[in-house]
Amino acid sequence: MSSAIATDPASTDRINLAKSIPFFLVHLGCFAALYTGARVRDVVVCVALYYFRMWAVTTGYHRYFSHRSFKTSRAFQFFLAFCGTLCSQKGVLWWAALHRHHHRESDQPLDIHSPVQRGFWWSHAGWILCDRYADTRLNGIRDFARFPELRFLNTYWWLPTALLGAALYAAGGWSMFVWGFCISTTLLWHGTFTINSLSHVFGKRRYKTTDTSRNNWLLALITCGEGWHNNHHYHQNTANQGWFWWEVDVSYYVLKALSALGVVWDLKTPSPEVKYAFRNYSEAQRALLNDQSAPLRRPRFAMAKARARAAIAAAAESLPGPVHGPALQQR
Numbered sequence: 001m002s003s004a005i006a007t008d009p010a011s012t013d014r015i016n017l018a019k020s021i022p023f024f025l026v027h028l029g030c031f032a033a034l035y036t037g038a039r040v041r042d043v044v045v046c047v048a049l050y051y052f053r054m055w056a057v058t059t060g061y062h063r064y065f066s067h068r069s070f071k072t073s074r075a076f077q078f079f080l081a082f083c084g085t086l087c088s089q090k091g092v093l094w095w096a097a098l099h100r101h102h103h104r105e106s107d108q109p110l111d112i113h114s115p116v117q118r119g120f121w122w123s124h125a126g127w128i129l130c131d132r133y134a135d136t137r138l139n140g141i142r143d144f145a146r147f148p149e150l151r152f153l154n155t156y157w158w159l160p161t162a163l164l165g166a167a168l169y170a171a172g173g174w175s176m177f178v179w180g181f182c183i184s185t186t187l188l189w190h191g192t193f194t195i196n197s198l199s200h201v202f203g204k205r206r207y208k209t210t211d212t213s214r215n216n217w218l219l220a221l222i223t224c225g226e227g228w229h230n231n232h233h234y235h236q237n238t239a240n241q242g243w244f245w246w247e248v249d250v251s252y253y254v255l256k257a258l259s260a261l262g263v264v265w266d267l268k269t270p271s272p273e274v275k276y277a278f279r280n281y282s283e284a285q286r287a288l289l290n291d292q293s294a295p296l297r298r299p300r301f302a303m304a305k306a307r308a309r310a311a312i313a314a315a316a317e318s319l320p321g322p323v324h325g326p327a328l329q330q331r
Ligand SMILES: [Zn+2]
Pocket: 102, 106, 195, 196, 200, 213, 229, 233
């Protein structure tokens, strides 16, 4: 596994159709429901697995492994990673390292999945299906990469998902496999992907951030609370992403219950200064925050320019001695 994102723009930006076959097969499998039909228990399992796994990926992969917004035991840490792996969104270290990168570069030219920079479909699924970001950036997740059980799950991330599919078939035949695995996983994928795509496009902005993150109640409902994305980008290390009582955040409610049981602890929440920072904004500043006129996609040359700058800087850094030049000074 390499620890850096590839900077060769030509070689790896294209969608790798061969490697993406399982992704497309799961989508196609949904249509098998036209033949298998739907029993009530199949649909119940589909919905239950959707929300359980959405909780796992938002609480585990996102709030714990990416942002360390609460603490827990090593055993429950493994449980969170295992349940997150059931979502078939690759390994926990891969996911969290790239997510940390998203926060560092958010909606800037080097952001991996910015709808502003590269359009809706790229931010939604395109970046996952190309080779450029396939490797785990261990440098970005050293704090968790030291656990061998997490490295194992990260390498064999497909194994828990495959076992889940087999278990569903064994429990309820093709009908349960189609609903509990294909349909539930397809909905789960696109539900999660909306946070990379739609929540940077539709919704309200309460806080000043350097990106286009927005708060959207509908996305919050389908993602167990992740739709309060402007809150999250403003102050990313909180265990709750809904900061007011009306901002429904199911993942946080479950965390509160687990905290009462002593399974997790030290849940970080926003200070009053952070939470009410918007009260210091002028009317003009608030209006500007929700100016929807920003284009969804910036010209491609902006991305190409940033890539070229990064490649020049990387090449320059490999040279011995001090380096000077406008390309580096701009970074
Ligand atoms: Zn974001």
